[in-house]
Amino acid sequence: xxxxxxxxxxxxxxxxxxxxxxxxxxxxxxxxxxxxxxxxxxxxxxxxxxxxxxxxxxxxxxxxxxxxxxxxxxxxxxxxxxxxxxxxxxxxxxxxxxxxxxxxxxxxxxxxxxxxxxxxxxxxxxxxxxxxxxxxxxxxxxxxxxxxxxxxxxxxxxxxxxxxxxxxxxxxxxxxxxxxxxxxxxxxxxxxxxxxxxxxxxxxxxxxxxxxxxxxxxxxxxxxxxxxxxxxxxxxxxxxxxxxxxxxxxxxxxxxxxxxxxxxxxxxxxxxxxxxxxxxxxxxxxxxxxxxxxxxxxxxxxxxxxxxxxxxxxxxxxxxxxxxxxxxxxxxxxxxxxxxxxxxxxxxxxxxxxxxxxxxxxxxxxxxxxxxxxxxxxxxxxxxxxxxxxxxxxxxxxxxxxxxxxxxxxxxxxxxxxxxxxxxxxxxxxxxxxxxxxxxxxx
Numbered sequence: 078x079x080x081x082x083x084x085x086x087x088x089x090x091x092x093x094x095x096x097x098x099x100x101x102x103x104x105x106x107x108x109x110x111x112x113x114x115x116x117x118x119x120x121x122x123x124x125x126x127x128x129x130x131x132x133x134x135x136x137x138x139x140x141x142x143x144x145x146x147x148x149x150x151x152x153x154x155x156x157x158x159x160x161x162x163x164x165x166x167x168x169x170x171x172x173x174x175x176x177x178x179x180x181x182x183x184x185x186x187x188x189x190x191x192x193x194x195x196x197x198x199x200x201x202x203x204x205x206x207x208x209x210x211x212x213x214x215x216x217x218x219x220x221x222x223x224x225x226x227x228x229x230x231x232x233x234x235x236x237x238x239x240x241x242x243x244x245x246x247x248x249x250x251x252x253x254x255x256x257x258x259x260x261x262x263x264x265x266x267x268x269x270x271x272x273x274x275x276x277x278x279x280x281x282x283x284x285x286x287x288x289x290x291x292x293x294x295x296x297x298x299x300x301x302x303x304x305x306x307x308x309x310x311x312x313x314x315x316x317x318x319x320x321x322x323x324x325x326x327x328x329x330x331x332x333x334x335x336x337x338x339x340x341x342x343x344x345x346x347x348x349x350x351x352x353x354x355x356x357x358x359x360x361x362x363x364x365x366x367x368x369x370x371x372x373x374x375x376x377x378x379x380x381x382x383x384x385x386x387x388x389x390x391x392x393x394x395x396x397x398x399x400x401x402x403x404x405x406x407x408x409x410x411x412x413x414x415x416x417x418x419x420x421x422x423x424x425x426x427x428x429x430x431x432x433x434x435x436x437x438x439x440x441x442x443x444x445x446x447x448x449x450x451x452x453x454x455x456x457x458x459x460x461x462x463x464x465x466x467x468x469x470x471x472x473x474x475x476x477x478x479x480x481x482x483x484x485x486x487x488x489x490x491x492x493x494x495x496x497x498x499x500x501x502x503x504x505x506x507x508x509x510x511x512x513x514x515x516x517x518x519x520x
Contacts, residue, residue, distance in 0.1 A: 082363060087404040090191045091397035094137045099184040100156055103281055104171050105129040107263055107273075110280035111173055116273075121167035133163045153177040174273030178384060179263045182297040185392065186260055187285055189305060192400040193255035196312075199407035200248045204241060206415045208514060211237035215506060218499055219333060219424040220435065225325075229435050230428060230502040233334075233419060238513045240319050245513075247312045254308040258301050261285060262293035267383040295384035299377040302392070306374035309399050313367035316406050320357035320364070323413065327354045333424045337416035356413050363406040370395035428499070432465040433474040439496040440478060440488075447487040457484055 089095060105125055112122020128134075138159065146155035153172075161168035172180075215234035220227050261282035265273045275289075282289045290297050327335040336356050338344075344351030373395060377388035428435065437458050444454035461477040461484075475497050478484045484493070510518070 082405045083401050084405055084408060087192060087195050087401050088397075090188055090195070091401065093139045093142075096184060096188065097137045097139070097142065097156055098134075099187050099285075100153070100180050101129065101134055101160060102285065103180050103183050103263075104157070104160070106281045106284040107175060107277050108170055108173070110277040111170065111274075113280070114274055114276055116277070117170040117173060118167075121170055124167045125164065125170065128164055134160060135163075151177070153180055174265050174271075174277075175263060176266045176295060178296045179265065181389075182293075183261045183263065183281065183285070183287070185396065186258055186287055186297065188396065189302075189400070190255055190259040190286070192404075193251055193258070193305075195404055196309075196400070196407065197248060197251055197255070199404055199411070200244055200251065200312075203407055203411040203414070204244055204248070206411050207237050207241040207244065208518070210414055210417065211235075211241055211510075211514075212518075214419060214421075215510060216503060217419070217421050217424065218428060218503070219421075220428050227427075227431055227435055229438065230499055232503060232506055233421075233424065235506060235509060236322065237414075238510055240315075242513045243315050243318070244312075247308075247315055250308045250311065254305045258305045259287045260290040260297055260301065261287040262290045262297045264290075264293050264295075267295050268293045294382075296380070296388075299374070299380065299388055302388075303371075303375045303378050306370045306395060306399055309403050310368040310371035313364040313403055313406065316403075316410050317361050317364035319410065320360035320413075323357045323417065324354045324361075327352075327357075331423075331427065332420065333427060334417055334419045336413055337418055356409060360406055360410055360413075363402050363409075367399050367403045367406070370399040431470040432468070432472050433497055434462055434465055434470075436497045437462050437474065439501070440474075440484075440493070443492070443496055444484070444487055449487060457481065 105128075108117065108122050108125045111117040112119040142152075142155050142159045145158050146152050149155050149158070154177075157171055161171060164171075211234045213234070214237065215232060217233040218230055219233045219236070221229050221231035261278060262268070263273060263278035263281050264270050264275075270278075278289050281287075323334060323336065325331065326333045335352065336354050338352050343349075344353045344355075373391045377391055380388060441451075441454050441458045444457065445451050449457075458478075461481060462474060464477060465472045465474045475493060478488075478493055479490050488496075
């Protein structure tokens with residue numbers, strides 16, 4: 078976790094204070110359930126619950142817990158020792174029939190669920206901005222590129238609509254991953270419920286907004302965590318995809334869009350003219366960090382028998398790092414799209430740059446419809462197109478085709494001219510927007 082790339086709300090979820098608060102909730106809710114079923118004295122269970130309601134712990138003294146752990150070499154025991162000092166004799170009922178993993182895994186599930194809720198809100202904010210900007214530029218013509226080369230016209234709104242559809246899929250994936258990870262295990266050593274009743278697990282799960290793990294061995298199976306971090310990695314990849322698009326569009330030779338450049342902002346320590354895509358470059362780097370959590374999360378799935386702790390150290394890194402970094406990245410991307418500078422005039426200039434080559438497919442198809450073979454049609458169009466290409470767009474494909482008697486014999490001048498209509502390519506934009514945003518979207 079790097080403070081430079083952290084936001085307070087997500088950072089708070091992964092704080093020691095929040096973790097210990099969740100541990101305390103787990104212990105209290107477990108004791109409460111034990112009192113209800115007669116596993117411990119009901120009066121003592123009520124006393125423990127009252128301590129929780131009265132916030133007997135007060136401010137979590139992390140250094141004090143750390144000092145105890147330095148002796149016990151066990152974090153859960155250290156916390157229980159510290160928390161027990163806030164209670165009377167009833168402290169002996171804390172952790173009855175439980176194992177450390179019951180606390181650790183259930184607590185991690187709560188933190189991941191809390192993190193997912195924030196990330197879903199981040200995605201909602203990004204989706205709203207993408208939708209607004211997509212409709213703003215719904216019919217703004219720009220060049221579509223394949224392999225980085227001019228292909229055929231699209232609209233800038235379509236680019237943003239595609240991004241919206243992708244992040245909407247990511248939102249659905251994250252909701253599913255959140256529901257899958259939000260599981261509770263209070264099943265005791267090796268998960269057999271030998272020393273604790275399943276009713277305790279059910280009560281803790283209900284209080285924490287989790288579902289009970291059907292069979293937990295001594296830990297919650299790590300396939301759930303692997304899927305969660307894999308989804309974070311996919312979202313990060315989508316962040317990078319959009320960031321890379323903006324970086325390419327900001328290149329001096331293209332300059333169809335660029336990041337907002339604030340008054341007083343400096344682009345280079347050496348060259349005063351520079352306006353660099355630093356935010357989207359940063360997003361590419363942050364995406365790599367988030368994706369890096371996916372592989373170790375998958376490697377955590379294979380543990381020894383009913384449990385080992387080879388996964389534990391990994392999760393202490395990837396839990397906060399991946400969630401905090403993605404939270405920051407989504408907020409940064411939302412800001413980039415919100416303030417993105419778009420240059421329709423430059424887009425049109427780039428559309429016109431190659432002398433009409435972008436209309437070559439329409440001519441090819443028209444020639445085939447006029448009776449020529451596809452092979453002959455392709456050869457005729459390509460022959461003339463290469464002359465325009467080699468002249469770097471200073472020649473006109475339409476003029477060359479009109480002057481070519483083989484083409485003119487099949488397609489008269491007015492018919493050829495119709496094939497160079499830019500608007501033709503945007504006939505389906507409304508339909509595509511309807512697929513992405515619905516038939517009557519509010520915007």
